[in-house]
Amino acid sequence: MGTIVSVHPFDEEQVKAIQEACPSLDYVSVSGFGADEARAALMGAEVILGWNRDVLKIIHAHGIPLRWLQNLGAGVDHIPLERLQSLGVILTHASGVHPNGISESIFAMLLSLTRNVHIAIRNQQQQTWKPSKIMGEAHGKTIAILGAGAIGLETAKLAQAFSMNVLGVRKSGEPAEWVDRMYTIEQLNEVLAQSDYIVNCLPLTAQTKHLIGREQFAVMKPSAIYINIGRGGTTDTAALIDALQQERIAGAGLDVFEQEPLPQEHPLWKMENVIITPHETGNTPYYMDRALSIVLDNLKYYSAQGKPCRNVVDWQAQY
Known part of the structure; x- marks a missing residue:
């Protein structure tokens, strides 16, 4: 037997x-x-x-x-x-197995970066009363979901509750529920240029390795927030750091990295406009x-x- x-x-x-x-x-x-x-x-x-x-x-x-x-x-x-x-x-x-927990983590990052909750928490640790000059709103904004699988579609469903315009990117380009318009991977830059939030749910494959690099960050809005919960290797880390430092994008929520654990001396740790979690958004x-x-x-x-x-x-x- x-x-x-x-x-x-x-x-x-x-x-x-x-x-x-x-x-x-x-x-x-x-x-x-x-x-x-x-x-x-x-x-x-x-x-x-x-x-x-x-x-x-x-x-x-x-x-x-x-x-x-x-x-x-x-x-x-x-x-x-x-x-x-x-x-x-x-x-x-x-x-x-992941849609509920990870989609909630995506929106936790998205809303924190939009409403400056991450900054308020850091100020609280320093016992500093420092109101934000201005905060954004997620309602009515455009969100791009790269990798419209189970996690991406649950995220799209939540986005609809915020009256967001939901764009999806998937290999087939086939329409899906909760996504207002679906694109193929070849149309990626077109999607990025329109989006206020970019959520990366992509797996790491030969095709997606460093799919998000300098060219992609260059076409994003300066006000865009980039969230990656897929795989760290889908993003060119050096290009991401440069985009954040040069304010070519407004912020990032990161759960996955090219090198894990993220080294203590890594520059991402000290960036005020970045939220880092230790590859745990699937934890439930x-x-x-x-x-x-x-x-x-x-x-x-x-x-x-x-x-x-x-x-x-x-x-x-x-x-």
Whole structure:
């Protein structure tokens, strides 16, 4: 009998659901195993749930029986896709668990930067009474959502409550609910030039690497606010810093960076017009429950059809 090996410590009730979803495979959790014991279990796995350094090591071994790897995160840019493809392993991810938490974080940044809440908090820490000379309003403004997937569309839905003009950018250019007008990636600069807020929800792929660079910041409005919750590598950090320092854009809300953790000496830390969070906008107590729903659907389909059905990575698209 084949095995499902999990590197994530699911609780007793969750383990029972996993076993019931795919009774033809034994279930093993290597959480708490020693390195050698964990490696031995992973080497014999037909299905692996989760990703860590031990999984990275075994997929470069020869003769492993692995058929399917279920990543419990949404991003797959840290996983060697070409190696999995060469092995004939199906890769799935947990995209769809993030819309609520991340869209709320996006608007927390957007509203803080608009209403100067971030500055008020810094003044409070210094016990300084210093009213703002002027503050903006988000109502009626134009927001561009780069990457109109589940997170982007939930953000668009919230934006509609602020009577915002919502522009979307997606590879297909196909219309979507809550987005007033959708564009293709080739029309990116046209979208940026119109927008008061730019929200980057893009995955990191060969096509999106440094997609937002000097040319893109140059076409943005001087009053624009740039928010990145997708992947740090989609933005040219040097170009971003220059745009902020030269006041070519008004501010930025950043949860992801090209180098993580962000080094202590990095200039972004000291910029008054920047909000930094440590890659945590997806943090929610409901994360694993939502991810498990995807896992269980995939396990049931795998048990019946020999392959998962949800969130299968497209090797060419790289997500």
